[in-house]
Amino acid sequence: MNPTQKEYWFAELCLERDYYDVKWWTVQLEQINRELDSLMEIETTLLNRSEISMSLLGLRRKNTLVLRKLYQFEIDLKKEKEYGKKLYDVGILRAYQNSRKLFQEILAE
16 A cells, blocks of 8 residues: 555654654753753852762763763654655654653653
8 A cells, every 4th residue: 555645744744743842852951951060060169069969960961861862863853854755653653752751751850
């Protein structure tokens, strides 16, 4: 069965939505990283408490790891948007849901 023009349009729409969602998530996490950097600077100049420093550093490390995964997914979505010939499938949807879950978990911390 050949995909219709409507199915291609729907696939493009879903990819576009996913791409911009992931882009927004990365912008938010980058902002959190900048805030954590500021907090770490304040901690080192004013407080000098190792437990706070380690906690901030651990949170920044987790945030950076999630950012790396989101950047990779963003690149994959962009490639699929530009060069992909397949329809929006379950694999892309699962990857999107996993990325959203990572984003929500890091925000909860």
